Amino acid sequence: MKLAQYIVQRVFAYFLVLFVGITITFFLPRLMPGDPINNYISQVQARAGQSLSAEAVQQLRDSLAELYGLQGNLFTQYINYLKRVVRLDFGPSFTYYPEPVSEILLESMPWTAGLLLTTTLLSWLIGNGIGLIAGYYNKRRAAAVLEFIGIVLYPIPYYILALVVILILAYWLGLFPLSPTFLPGPISWNKVVSILYNSFLPALTLVLAGFGWNVLSMKALAIATKEDSYVQFARLKGTTDRTRMVNYVFRNAMLPQITALVLSLGFIFNGALQTEIIFSYPGLGMTMRAAAGAGDYNLLYGSIVITILSVATAALVLDLIYPLFDPRIRLGR
């Protein structure tokens, strides 16, 4: 199989997945019992008593149908919906009316992306580094200590870890603020410093919570890989431990780990709800939670589509960068 053919196949699969995902998001809520317009109108009526005329109700019904994109039959609705998704237009948010959903998402996205991108990459690097050493030297005492770090960190529930970190570093030692205060205004040196300083605690907890898994899985992979015949043969050639650990064990064992990394990068746009709540961090997770709580369908739709988009894109990126690491895919069988 040629590389070009491979790429075309992946890109095609990417658009197919997007299409199917977005279609499901369209149909799923319509299978639910109840009608959002009736819900809303009965809420309004309950608040206003019986004073609304039938005409006014009908007017309200029409304008709501337009707002929600519910005019016409199912097919027209579907086509309209697809058109809007392509333009990333999810209509106005109900809770922050009349601010468009896309603008709200755009505002919170950089916060989430910045925090989670950095911490996911960091915990991957640290976790796999520790896991590799622990796995490669698995018969030594020091390696058991390294693995112990992973075993201890991995099962701690995130909120407990976060609270302990806040308690020690923010409350007792007072090194970091209890809740962040970001400087307003345009990007400046001071603003960057304040963002870094205020984001340190949430970032630290995310790294700590994330790398335990990487340690454990990389260790298991490294132990299995180092028994493979090509590593044993490299040993009999007289290669150094360093060469074998990096070029032989790591370069082979990292392949499944890269898959895990890129997939977790895809879920970044779901935000880290717990982190954002505990640290009052203005990210996508908070936005989505608010949307779900307030019945803000448009905002919820927008967040879900963004999630589908980012997970699928991450998978595509993975497929496209994988050949760089594995020549068997790059050059075909």
Add this chain to the structure above:
Amino acid sequence: MIRLENIVATYTTHRGQVHAVEGVNLEIPDSTIVGIAGESGCGKSTLMKVLYGDIGFPLSLSSGKVDYGFVNDRGEPVTTENIRDEWFRRISYIPQSSMSSLNPVMRIRDQFVDFPATAGRKKEVLAQVRSFVQKLGLPPQAIDAYPHQLSGGMRQRIMVAMATFFQPEVILADEPTTALDVVVQKSILLLLLDLQKEMGNTILLVSHDMGVHYQITRKMLIMYAAKVVEYADTDDLFQQPLHPYTLMLIHSLPTIGDDRARHGLPGSPPSLWEMPQGCRFAPRCPLATARCRREEPPLKEHVRGRFSACHYANSVPELKKTLEAGPKLSEINVMELMAEAERDI
């Protein structure tokens, strides 16, 4: 000359210690191809490990050492103690599974120069490797490929190239052609033979295939239950074995034009945990007597250059004659045999 002095190689397991090679004394002349044969578990792979100096938990050398008969860069004699420093310079190894012995994510040329033997002169070495693999019947670009791009035969040629490139004194080959089909197998063995003639290395070849041994090796070493039972020139050994085990090993081979019924070797080798007293082959040996079950026969030079560990080495030729007088396949009534087998069940 490689000298093995009373080698005892021991595995430590959770059940305790077990000797996989016990008391092997040998002298292997330079520039010779020596074949090692024996059933699975007889200790041939362990003997290869000891020869290569790859000794580490759970394998240990309880006694003895190997003297390789050459000196290292500092002028010290090379023995088991310091052979590791000579890996892939003076002694090299051809593994059984060429398919999986190359790192799938590294180009072959990078795997040619990532060990100490090439330190500091990688470019120069690679240029030489390119012309060297051509001599081995590979295109020079083959070393730019990744392992999966080459066929099994090409990969095994790469392994042979790696093992021979530095012109080592000793090459160990552990079933180097088992994973290949017969045609490729033959070309690889002939290649190895050619290179050996040119460079004059000593090759130790482990194989289950007695045909390979017959064609390739100059001397043969037959092992049984952790011991050497016979050691002789290949031609002599095939013509007239001096140990009943060797005889039966050879006699189980079919020959074209000879339709006599073949006899397998009855029974199985003893467990290393429960060695019988006396000769270890006695329970399966047609010549065994009370003396064999009491007294272990040492490896003795019966005829000049022909070593056998059997009290009755001189009776083996007669046993051979009896076996050869066995019934022809065409004379055996198959229906009768089957009926007999059914009765036994």
